[in-house]
Amino acid sequence: MPERQRADARRNYARILAVAEQEVAAHGAAASLEQIARVTGVGSATVRRHFPTRRALLEAVSRKRIEALAARAHELAGEGDSRDALLTWMGELVAYCVSARGLAAVLVDDGAGSDPVHENACSAAMEEAAGPLLRRAVRDGAVAADVTVADLIALAVGVVLATEHHPDHGTRADRLFRLTVEGFSPLR
Template identity: 75%
Template sequence: MPDRRRADARRNYARILAVAEEEVAAKGADASLEQIARTAGVGSATVRRHFPSRRALLEAVSRKWIEALCVRAQELTGRSDSREALLEWLGDVVAYGVSVRGLAAALAYDDVADPVHENSCSAAMQEAGDPLLRRAVQDGAVTTGVTVADLITLIVGIVLATEHHPDPAARADRLFRLAMAGLSPQT
């Protein structure tokens, strides 16, 4: 579908998004929208016109990472060990969540549904992860009733809980592995 916005609107969008990527990388999900507007050389109303909510901005900033994770899920679909394929993809989600500031916030499911703005990041991850999870459940490798939303929520919690740890990647990976293994010793 062609972009029907005026050329200056497209330039503003690109400039705002580039500045937002830098600000979110530096400050995380709490990056100042006003600072983004100032640095991009536009008014805050222009930022809000392109990104009506903080979530919309975070989703736009996270889009390339979400697309990479969706591609990764497709690559892993069809592997012979369905549990290992699912866990590898979820491990990638953890690693991206730790290394890409703002991604966990973009993936978080809000208690309050926004009927105007669906969480496109979560929707894309749901669609990408469903085949992996469905196959693992069919193979008896994952408990029936687990959803991709459950798993993403768990990962978001782990990433957010470890973001200030001296080694967030190692701590998040440990907690993720513990959650996936459970507390019972392996028999």
């Protein structure tokens, strides 16, 4: 949000974002933009002016969690066993996506990354943050050399989206994640 915007525009942005956080928590990525506008007390055009796409809204709602995940990746990058560090971060990514409805949808690779107007800023932040973790694990022979951070994010997102309607979503997502780890980790 640019600081040079009028005070009322900054207030509208903050109110819209606060309501959007509640709506996404309740309804996930499918939260209604019209409902957000209604609850906020602004027109849907105002919501769309601040958040021109659903992805832009979801990215804004998810920003704090993305920043926390990025910080955690940096924290783990120099710690202990490289495989354990990467798997810890991946497990935390899955857990965050389970607890933060809509976050998995923000991280979905829609192929628009080559178009800067539609770049997925959350995915890009995760790729940058997890890069050192993955490179270290590959260098140590703990992960196959052809695995990319985008692969790992897609894996986490796939697990979360595949289990989102399960009665025990978190436990099921964690179980599937742990099962898939054997697919990208060499046998020890």
